[in-house]
Amino acid sequence: MKLPKVRELIEAIKALIQGPYTSKFPKEPHIAHPNFRGQPEFNQDKCVGCLACKEVCPVEAIAYKDIVDKDNNAKRIIIHYTDTCIFCGQCEAACIVNHEGVKLTNDWELSFFDRSESDERIEKELQLCEICGKPIACKDHLKWISEKIGELSYSNPTLYLSHLKSLGIVDENIISALKDKGRSDRVKILCARCRRETTLTTK
Numbered sequence: 491m492k493l494p495k496v497r498e499l500i501e502a503i504k505a506l507i508q509g510p511y512t513s514k515f516p517k518e519p520h521i522a523h524p525n526f527r528g529q530p531e532f533n534q535d536k537c538v539g540c541l542a543c544k545e546v547c548p549v550e551a552i553a554y555k556d557i558v559d560k561d562n563n564a565k566r567i568i569i570h571y572t573d574t575c576i577f578c579g580q581c582e583a584a585c586i587v588n589h590e591g592v593k594l595t596n597d598w599e600l601s602f603f604d605r606s607e608s609d610e611r612i613e614k615e616l617q618l619c620e621i622c623g624k625p626i627a628c629k630d631h632l633k634w635i636s637e638k639i640g641e642l643s644y645s646n647p648t649l650y651l652s653h654l655k656s657l658g659i660v661d662e663n664i665i666s667a668l669k670d671k672g673r674s675d676r677v678k679i680l681c682a683r684c685r686r687e688t689t690l691t692t693k
């Protein structure tokens with residue numbers, strides 16, 4: 491009779507004492523190792539909607555849509571396509587808010603009956619240009635920039651007015667009735683095109 495090797499014998503005794511190495515999935519949920527790189531998850535409160543994560547994603551698993559309704563309510567929807575993601579962690583590494591706007595989890599369970607359920611979506615409020623009404627950036631992003639650069643934001647009305655809006659001192663998304671883009675329009679929240687036109691105009 492062939493005798494078992496010593497190493498295998500030790501492993502067999504250990505398994506008898508400690509129990510099996512394998513989990514009972516799918517009978518019981520499998521808990522992944524804490525360092526397992528699973529699917530990323532957005533943090534609605536910490537994300538500022540800057541889209542840096544979208545820019546660095548190597549497989550275009552992050553996309554966005556900017557939506558403005560007839561009452562000038564504007565929002566940016568950021569979408570993460572779980573079925574495209576390769577869990578590389580580049581989005582977390584590039585996230586401008588201390589890598590906390592999006593984070594890898596150790597969630598590995600990716601089976602869905604309906605494929606559309608695999609998307610993760612968050613919504614961020616958009617700031618509109620007060621002359622042309624086009625989206626400039628997310629409100630939280632403008633606030634983040636103005637806080638980051640501190641008093642330097644007072645050289646740019648878009649930044650300091652965004653900050654004052656976040657404090658509730660200035661009204662929300664008022665689109666100017668006058669479209670003359672003159673000197674009087676300079677102290678407004680403006681997109682780059684309208685800012686340039688109001689600065690270069692001689693009116």
Ligand code: SF4
Nearest residue numbers: 547575576578579581
């Ligand atoms: S983990 Fe990688 S592939 Fe997935 S969304 Fe982030 S950057 Fe894209």
Ligand code: SF4
Nearest residue numbers: 537538541543585591
């Ligand atoms: S704050 Fe972070 S998670 Fe949010 S859009 Fe920017 S990079 Fe992506």
